[in-house]
Amino acid sequence: xxxxxxxxxxxxxxxxxxxxxxxxxxxxxxxxxxxxxxxxxxxxxxxxxxxxxxxxxxxxxxxxxxxxxxxxxxxxxxxxxxxxxxxxxxxxxxxxxxxxxxxxxxxxxxxxxxxxxxxx
Amino acid sequence: xxxxxxxxxxxxxxxxxxxxxxxxxxxxxxxxxxxxxxxxxxxxxxxxxxxxxxxxxxxxxxxxxxxxxxxxxxxxxxxxxxxxxxxxxxxxxxxxxxxxxxxxxxxxxxxxxxxxxxxxxxxxxxxxxxxxxxxxxxxxxxxxxxxxxxxxxxxxxxxxxxxxxxxxxxxxxxxxxxxxxxxxxxxxxxxxxxxxxxxxxxxxxxxxxxxxxxxxxxxxxxxxxxxxxxxxxxxxxxxxxxxxxxxxxxxxxxxxxxxxxxxxxxxxxxxxxxxxxxxxxxxxxxxxxxxxxxxxxxxxxxxxxxxxxxxxxxxxxxxxxxxxxxxxxxxxxxxxxxxxxxxxxxxxxxxxxxxxxxxxxxxxxxxxxxxxxxxxxxxxxxxxxxxxxxxxxxxxxxxxxxxxxxxxxxxxxxxxxxxxxxxxxxxxxxxxxxxxxxxxxxxxxxxxxxxxxxxxxxxxxxxxxxxxxxxxxxxxxxxxxxxxxxxxxxxxxxxxxxxxxxxxxxxxxxxxxxxxxxxxxxxxxxxxxxxxxxxxxxxxxxxxxxxxxxxxxxxxxxxxxxxxxxxxxxxxxxxxxxxxxxxxxxxxxxxxxxxxxxxxxxxxxxxxxxxxxxxxxxxxxxxxxxxxxxxxxxxxxxxxxxxxxxxxxxxxxxxx
Numbered sequence: 001x002x003x004x005x006x007x008x009x010x011x012x013x014x015x016x017x018x019x020x021x022x023x024x025x026x027x028x029x030x031x032x033x034x035x036x037x038x039x040x041x042x043x044x045x046x047x048x049x050x051x052x053x054x055x056x057x058x059x060x061x062x063x064x065x066x067x068x069x070x071x072x073x074x075x076x077x078x079x080x081x082x083x084x085x086x087x088x089x090x091x092x093x094x095x096x097x098x099x100x101x102x103x104x105x106x107x108x109x110x111x112x113x114x115x116x117x118x119x120x
Numbered sequence: 121x122x123x124x125x126x127x128x129x130x131x132x133x134x135x136x137x138x139x140x141x142x143x144x145x146x147x148x149x150x151x152x153x154x155x156x157x158x159x160x161x162x163x164x165x166x167x168x169x170x171x172x173x174x175x176x177x178x179x180x181x182x183x184x185x186x187x188x189x190x191x192x193x194x195x196x197x198x199x200x201x202x203x204x205x206x207x208x209x210x211x212x213x214x215x216x217x218x219x220x221x222x223x224x225x226x227x228x229x230x231x232x233x234x235x236x237x238x239x240x241x242x243x244x245x246x247x248x249x250x251x252x253x254x255x256x257x258x259x260x261x262x263x264x265x266x267x268x269x270x271x272x273x274x275x276x277x278x279x280x281x282x283x284x285x286x287x288x289x290x291x292x293x294x295x296x297x298x299x300x301x302x303x304x305x306x307x308x309x310x311x312x313x314x315x316x317x318x319x320x321x322x323x324x325x326x327x328x329x330x331x332x333x334x335x336x337x338x339x340x341x342x343x344x345x346x347x348x349x350x351x352x353x354x355x356x357x358x359x360x361x362x363x364x365x366x367x368x369x370x371x372x373x374x375x376x377x378x379x380x381x382x383x384x385x386x387x388x389x390x391x392x393x394x395x396x397x398x399x400x401x402x403x404x405x406x407x408x409x410x411x412x413x414x415x416x417x418x419x420x421x422x423x424x425x426x427x428x429x430x431x432x433x434x435x436x437x438x439x440x441x442x443x444x445x446x447x448x449x450x451x452x453x454x455x456x457x458x459x460x461x462x463x464x465x466x467x468x469x470x471x472x473x474x475x476x477x478x479x480x481x482x483x484x485x486x487x488x489x490x491x492x493x494x495x496x497x498x499x500x501x502x503x504x505x506x507x508x509x510x511x512x513x514x515x516x517x518x519x520x521x522x523x524x525x526x527x528x529x530x531x532x533x534x535x536x537x538x539x540x541x542x543x544x545x546x547x548x549x550x551x552x553x554x555x556x557x558x559x560x561x562x563x564x565x566x567x568x569x570x571x572x573x574x575x576x577x578x579x580x581x582x583x584x585x586x587x588x589x590x591x592x593x594x595x596x597x598x599x600x601x602x603x604x605x606x607x608x609x610x611x612x613x614x615x616x617x618x619x620x621x622x623x624x625x626x627x628x629x630x631x632x633x634x635x636x637x638x639x640x641x642x643x644x645x646x647x648x649x650x651x652x653x654x655x656x657x658x659x660x661x662x663x664x665x666x667x668x669x670x671x672x673x674x675x676x677x678x679x680x681x682x683x684x685x686x687x688x689x690x691x692x693x694x695x696x697x698x699x700x701x702x703x704x705x706x707x708x709x710x711x712x713x714x715x716x717x718x719x720x721x722x723x724x725x726x727x728x729x730x731x732x733x734x735x736x737x738x739x740x741x742x743x744x745x746x747x748x749x750x751x752x753x754x755x756x757x758x759x760x761x762x763x764x765x766x767x768x769x770x771x772x773x774x775x776x
């Protein structure tokens with residue numbers, strides 16, 4: 001038992017402060033997770049340099065649904081390729097495509113009602 | 121075991137090792153017979169902050185690289201020396217009954233207040249602990265820079281200026297040479313460097329805010345023990361200290377320099393407040409106990425403050441001026457006696473050595489960037505902007521809290537009246553048995569001088585030639601306000617039941633306490649509505665990591681500050697240059713400062729114009745990060761850019 005009042009006060013501060021630190025550290029760690037209580041996804045070129053001819057791109061999924069569709073178009077909005085993909089939550093997939101000669105390549109990725117694009 | 125749990129345990133151990141143990145051992149060695157256990161406990165945190173900061177600063181200047189192994193060795197050496205000194209001295213702690221005994225009711229109220237304070241701050245931080253704040257982002261860039269370069273950094277940045285300042289809105293801009301920044305000081309960053317290196321935790325985590333939370337909580341506790349000392353001769357002295365703690369701890373726990381500054385990363389103020397309160401405490405001990413060791417601690421903390429925060433140093437200088445002037449005016453007959461005791465305190469060989477060495481270090485080895493004639497003269501003199509000419513009383517009430525400020529001003533006036541030599545007042549003091557207290561020169565000087573001078577600095581800065589934004593000074597008055605407010609509340613609790621019929625006195629006291637508690641807690645309630653920006657911030661960090669993987673050190677990035685959440689943290693991930701990425705600032709800044717460069721505005725707002733193209737070329741910008749819904753369409757249409765990345769909020773385009 002803590003006999004002195006000083007010890008009681010110090011013990012109270014230390015105990016409550018430690019609880020707060022442990023709790024907040026844990027909370028922030030969960031908030032830092034890409035998927036905890038969040039729903040988002042992303043697309044990006046593996047090689048972003050504009051002069052690079054590499055058009056491989058990556059899709060990362062942090063939503064609860066796994067169905068994605070990608071469409072490759074040229075600058076005149078003509079579809080060159082369309083394909084479905086399954087990407088489970090918390091994972092990513094790289095898609096390899098070839099550059100359309102002498103034209104801008106547009107990559108469209110559809111997921112639920114959302115569309116994201118890349119161009120090169 | 122879960123990795124989060126292991127990291128958490130390591131973090132707590134490192135907190136104890138860096139923020140508690142060095143100071144606790146040092147104070148036990150130096151002042152074990154002068155201070156109570158509670159005081160040593162409360163002041164171990166500022167003392168540790170001082171010891172760790174100064175030792176890494178000195179070793180850094182000696183050329184010792186700042187690495188995990190070197191910091192571990194330095195810490196072990198410090199702790200070993202302290203333990204050996206403590207063993208050699210072999211002092212026993214002699215209980216100081218007044219400061220170590222409280223009634224059961226007082227202990228209960230104090231513990232409840234501590235619980236309420238920590239609960240309110242923690243609740244607020246649940247939504248704000250995730251590192252999103254702008255200021256914290258700026259600071260953590262420098263912490264990361266020190267870690268990656270393994271040496272103390274020179275605070276400087278490259279600016280962007282228009283080629284033609286007369287027509288800046290249509291002019292191309294270019295980079296300047298690297299220029300010093302006076303806003304950052306090394307003491308704000310060392311403790312974070314040490315903890316990050318020892319725990320191996322990223323600066324983009326909870327630990328920086330947790331350090332600030334610990335410092336903030338110990339500031340409230342330091343104020344409690346200061347108040348306990350100041351009023352210890354009063355029959356209601358302990359109640360005064362408890363009320364002071366309530367006014368700075370559980371009440372107004374979020375606004376002002378409290379939990380909002382913790383999550384906001386206002387490091388200088390948070391550290392500065394703890395050091396100011398601690399310095400005033402040790403000064404009081406030095407003067408009243410004639411303790412040379414305590415004066416040594418005053419100077420160690422003072423040096424730490426000088427290397428930590430310019431505004432706090434400035435406020436402390438004025439506060440000490442106010443305290444000493446009050447002391448001399450109210451004790452002018454005792455000035456020779458006071459001077460004699462000060463001479464004794466200031467002439468200890470160790471203190472003289474410390475002052476000499478620190479002065480040499482300050483002048484010849486490492487002068488903080490703000491210590492120059494230009495910076496000092498711009499902070500002193502007649503206020504030259506409307507924001508520096510003082511703030512209105514209503515604004516001050518909003519910042520400090522209606523009830524706290526009202527009680528502080530009433531307490532200040534009461535103190536002035538009670539110190540009067542009027543026969544009626546003298547009789548009241550005798551009736552209340554408070555005569556002895558009112559002979560205490562230093563208590564009087566501290567409570568009147570500290571509050572009085574800051575109040576003048578805020579309300580009438582021209583009188584004191586203070587040329588600093590008044591609202592920045594205002595947060596500092598919360599601490600003397602809590603001390604005087606606590607004094608008034610305890611005086612009323614003591615005096616009213618003695619002078620009014622029981623029913624009336626109970627009603628008056630209940631009304632008073634309802635007023636102060638409702639005001640103080642309502643203030644926190646309003647602040648608790650802050651929403652979490654975690655989901656947006658996580659995506660910003662993801663985009664920043666993508667950029668950092670794909671750019672070279674010489675690549676300049678442009679991003680938007682208006683719509684992207686936590687955008688200041690991007691520079692922490694890039695870790696190249698403080699100015700990289702360049703930023704489209706708040707729109708109002710381009711309007712209020714028409715002579716500033718407009719390239720950063722033009723390149724995002726109108727990427728297709730000739731001016732924009734010239735700006736991209738002159739500033740050599742590659743990637744541009746913008747909010748997709750606000751600015752994406754303009755870039756989608758522009759064939760000079762490729763789009764390389766998109767998440768739910770932002771996109772990255774790359775100039776061809």
